[in-house]
Amino acid sequence: MKQNRFLLALLSMTFIFSACEKDDGEGNDEEVITTLSVKLTPVGGGATSTFSFDDPDGPGGIAPTVDAIQLAANTVYNVSLELFNKTLNPPANLTTEISGEAEAHRFYFEPSASGNIQVTGLDLDGANIPLGLNSVWSTGNAANGTMKIVLRHYSGNPPNKAVSDPVNSNKSSTDIEVTFNTVVN
């Protein structure tokens, strides 16, 4: 009798447990960023070109592809960044997530000295501190170099983001750190 009652209890437990079974797969991992696209539009007209760091299967697995950024010499570009998570189907655009929480994010641009690219005009968050989703790049004479783009994330509440924060501030941590080769010609 006692055993029967127990089995009943066990069966009902099994039912409860299977009710809280997990969703299969990694489909809901909203934290993954697979792709950073850099869109360059020449000021004063011209075609927009896009260059990407793309790792559609996420960290590990197949190695990411990194485009070399091609720019024309002595030209000014409006640059906008876009972020995607391609492990989801359909891929998710994460750009608005960053702009929506601009106070907790900041892009840094570190062009190599030899590359002849200058980055200015970073857009600002609501508190007038640089965000960097949009910026202005100016090229000099033909040169080869690199451009490191870093996205830092402020996890504090409030984030305490400040203009003077260096890229390696202890208040923030790295979400993206990508180095592109650049070709100005």
Add this chain to the structure above:
Amino acid sequence: MKYFICLLFAFLSFYSNAQECVSRLSGHVHNSFTHENLDRATITIVELNRVKITNNRGDFVFDSLCNGNYTIRVVYNQQDSIFQSISVYGNRHLDIDLPLLQNTLSGITVSAQRTHQVTGIKKELSGRELEETRGQTLGEALSRINGVSMLQTGATISKPVIHGLHGSRILTINNGVRQEGQQWGNEHAPEIDPFIANRLTVIKGVEELRYGSDAIGGVILVDPRPLRNLPGYQAELNTVYFSNNRQYVVSAQYEQQLTKRPEFTYRLQGTLKKGANTTTPHYRLNNTGNEEKNFSLSGVYRKNRFISELYYSFFDTRIGLFEGSHIGNLTDLEAAIASDKPDPVFTGENTYRIGRPYQRVQHHLVKSRSVFQTAGNHRFSFLLAAQFNDRQEFDVTRSQTTTRPQLDLGIFTVTEELTWETAGPVHFNRITGLTAMQQQNRYSGRYFIPDYNSNSWGLYHIERWNHLAWDAQAGIRIDHKNISTSRITGGGAVQEKNDFQYTTFASSLNIGNRIDEHWRVNGTLTLSNRAPHVNELLSNGIHHGTSTYEQGNRDLKPERSLNFSFNNTFTSESGNVILEGSFYNNNIKNFIYLQPKPDEPVLTIAGAFPKNVYEQADVRLRGFDLLASFRPFQNFEWNNKYSLLRAKNNNINDWLIRMPSDRFQSEFIYNLTDRKKIKNAYISTEAIYVWEQTRVPDESNGKQDYKLPPSGYFLWNADVSLSVLAGKFPLIFGIGLRNILNTTYRDYLNAMRYFTDEAGRNIQFRLRIPINQTF
């Protein structure tokens, strides 16, 4: 190994014709409420009319007994006598817990715990030592056992390490059931409320085989006090407060045997715990709070020769992880490690609030065990248990509005076990068991280990024998396990499946000898095999705690351990000197470990991560644990413990990483003489020295660790306890002082050593109120 077993059986059959009565029943009587040793308790074997009186340590011994079933009677303070039936086959040790109350002795209930009949390595924590750990984690409590250390992640997450081995190399047996959670992670602590236990035992050798063939490191038994077997009720209230993190703990239990239905006894038990942020001597660590809510229900039905037990427990914890250790990429990690102390943005908050990153773990266990004793000497038991473990890890996320966990693992396990215990020919006693397990693992969120279904079965047999001063135990076990894994990637487009099958074998032989009344030696040789765990086969991803990319290896073979240990115990005539030494040598073939690959960094969008790959090597762990206990004067005890371990990778002749360093502990206890209202008072003080770990992997072939091991450290602790009779019930007060000197130190086995100091001074206030009423 086969050779040894054959030798043993040849040896045994040679002796089995002898008919002498040479069994030995030793035991210990203590008050389960005050943990006082009871001297001058009278123990009688009714059938033989033999009487022994306990000495001032509560010990008694009957020699030259014939094997068989006996009734023993325990009388203390000329009160009611209690009868207990026991079976004696070979050497039997009986711990008798008398839940007595001082001066209000309305009756005695005896609950002779079926202590594990272990003659190999067995070390336990109970009584005073266990009481001093109340409110701490299970790992911290176990680390008081000589030879056991702990692998920590901050002050609130700790895993036991036995002779250098941890995780899935150690089996934790929670109230008779093999605990099945996510034990593979270094930051995954055992999901057990320590208040359930009144005894924690570490065993190695033959008895391991009852629980699995994979207990390469040993087995930890977490045993509750047996349910009372006398009409009436008893209750206990425990409260603990810790000054360091303002942690309070309340734990209560109530148990009752119905007067009208004395065959039925039940117990309710529950614990609440909440702690704020921990402080080190110089700064307080943000987001290091914890909270825990646990409860358990148990009921037992005893009728004639039948016992049926039903048990349910629920464990629920939420543990904050220090924010300054949550690292975005390798550059951030190296910057955080390079600084002497965490950045001020991560320190200084004194709050109970837990934010991201944190982990939440729930564990359900339901168990039924039925035992039937035949009129002859057969005992059958059937165990059926189900467990569900849900681990959720909440990382720091980009979006403040995210409420979901980033890693969610659920594991559901059903186990069945049938055992048959019987007395064989004279001098023999044996146990045979058949076990089976079905397991299902599911995950969502970040990938670390895949979904899998696993089925396993096991069969074991243990023989125990004793004759004159000799005793021997031998056992064999076989397990078969199959695992089917599945991972869905590419947004549902790709399904990756892998199947694995392992058959593992274990056997163990223990031979003991009493050289004389005071000196006992025994040697144990154990072969065990552990199949690789799913995380070792298939993990693939960034381990955020260590900022490394971990990659599994599908071609791993089971680990094979051959462990030899030799133990010596000397007890002087008066019991004033006790010396113990355990020496061990554990050779493990195909030991699975993470090998850093400094030349193959993994490029991700967050930068490059160092890659660690699971590999196998032949290793050797050897060392010893020493204990020397003296009682130079009445009321005064001096206990010393020393443990040493040397762990080497034989393939490359290099030291293994993350192995405990040498440790010495010395403790003085002064027991005050009992007064009319104040009893069991003592003052103790303890000094601990932990050496710097200088035996670490050579870095000349590439980086193996982020930081050199911290220097050795000295800690000074103290404890005071007394029991005051307030009306009918005693109040047992205790004050424990940890790290009295507020020493700044870091421990090599704490993952937080890269970022922060260990906790500073901590004062623990304990109050326990036992209540007992017998009708």
